Amino acid sequence: AAVKMNSRMIKVLMHGPAKLSHELPPDLDQVARAGWVLGPCGAILLKSLWASGWRTSIDASEVGGYEFEVNEVYGSLADLRVDRATYLNRAMARGVSFAIRMLKDATDLPNADTLIATVGVSIDEKDEAFFLQGVTIRFFSRRGEYPTWFEDLERYQREAIAVLDMADLADLDSLAYFHYGK
Numbered sequence: 001a002a003v004k005m006n007s008r009m010i011k012v013l014m015h016g017p018a019k020l021s022h023e024l025p026p027d028l029d030q031v032a033r034a035g036w037v038l039g040p041c042g043a044i045l046l047k048s049l050w051a052s053g054w055r056t057s058i059d060a061s062e063v064g065g066y067e068f069e070v071n072e073v074y075g076s077l078a079d080l081r082v083d084r085a086t087y088l089n090r091a092m093a094r095g096v097s098f099a100i101r102m103l104k105d106a107t108d109l110p111n112a113d114t115l116i117a118t119v120g121v122s123i124d125e126k127d128e129a130f131f132l133q134g135v136t137i138r139f140f141s142r143r144g145e146y147p148t149w150f151e152d153l154e155r156y157q158r159e160a161i162a163v164l165d166m167a168d169l170a171d172l173d174s175l176a177y178f179h180y181g182k
Contacts, residue, residue: 003168006153008123009160012088019090020097028075028098036106039070044109044141046071046102064146071139073098077121081131088123092160095119095135099164102139107166114141117164118150124158 005013024032034048040058043066050070058066075098080090099117106112122133140146150163 004150004153004163006156006159006161008156009092009153009162012092012121012123012160015086015089019093020100021093022097022101024098024101025076025079025094028073028094031073032098032101032105036102036109038109040066041144042110043067043070044106044112044115044139046073046139049073059144061144063144064140064142065144068138068140068147073137073139075135075137077131077134087131088121088160091121091135092119092162095121095137096162096164099137099139099162100169102137103164103166103169106139107169111141111143113166114143115166116140116142116150118161119164120156120159120161122158123160127158 031046031048034046037045037047037050039045039050040056041060041063043058043063045067049072054070075094077087077091077094080087080094083090096119099119103115103117106115116139118138119135121135122130124130127133150161153161153163
């Protein structure tokens, strides 16, 4: 199976394969270095995002939705603005690189095989805030009630979206659109 993505993502990737990088910008690297922690009901949570403000009493049916709420990562793309022609391609490469790293780092956690990462970036270049929006990466698992919006990615007309899971990491062919560059 291939990485699930909408047609807008495929269009972004047609400008050349997204060059993934093991190196992340400081904001994403800080989240990655902090790693994962298990929260209420075994929720898989990004340690740097799960703080005292989050409720700690959840029902098992809420695990996926709770993870979705907590594990929303914003990645700045300000440094990529210099080259408009490759901006979106590099934006997606950054988001996917982060998603892959975090999925790999979660491999040994209980229920990690149910973990999903979504990567999204706005493609609406007419939006005055286009270059300020960044890339959004979310992590959640297929446990309990979880967001099902990713089952119909085509409904998102102004966003390029990719959905990765643990099987994509095991199957390098599913990552054919992406490759590690320098």
